[in-house]
Amino acid sequence: MDLNPYVDDLQHRLAVAAELGGDEALDLARRLSAPLDAATRLVLLEALSAAAGEITAELAPGSVDVRLRGRDPEFVVTAAATTTFEPASDLSAAAALPAAVPLDEAAATSRTTLRLPDQLKAQVEQAAARDGVSVNTWLVRAIAAAVAPAPGQRPTDTRPAEGDANRVTGWVR
Structure with missing residues (x-):
């Protein structure tokens, strides 16, 4: 310009x-x-x-x-990714989550505000309805499946190394 x-x-x-x-x-x-x-x-x-x-x-x-x-x-x-989000196929691990990643229903929970574009929110609602669960349950399963280590992969240790208590790692946009 x-x-x-x-x-x-x-x-x-x-x-x-x-x-x-x-x-x-x-x-x-x-x-x-x-x-x-x-x-x-x-x-x-x-x-x-x-x-x-x-x-x-x-x-x-x-x-x-x-x-x-x-x-x-x-x-x-x-532009946003042009591929459409198909929860049933892309997150098939989320549907099989109870067997793959046991969630402790009695564990303490935290409240998090999540902002979603309207189109994505509608897709999440459809996927949750298709699976017969609430949007919250569907999101918890999808997140748990996304953070679960792949088969054969060791989980990463997210604790800071000794002496690195003030170190922050990650990414930003």
Whole structure:
């Protein structure tokens, strides 16, 4: 995206406004135009980044990123996966979960807020109804199946190593 037309337009508007103040004001406006170029571009980039963040929140799980190519911003749109989510086939381990991963129904539980795109929520509700369980039960089974080690794979130890009590590992988006 070429920012030059926007920066040039702002400089032109500054010059037009300065003409009202006479020759001295017009000269000052011309001298200020060059240093304001970088500041104007930075403000425009911040606005574009904020807009991309808002669009990403609406597109989840897709995203929009703003990247710089030289002095010009470039939008990179990552669409959501085009494959459809078929819970019955993709999470077949979730259906067989009671045999594979015993869940202690009497164990303490925690409440977690989960935000899902409306389309995914509808698919989860359909899958839960198809399996004859509640959405909560279906999600617990799916999560348990996803975190269960694959057959033949040793479980990973998630405890921090001694002396690493303040270390945090993981990933962010």
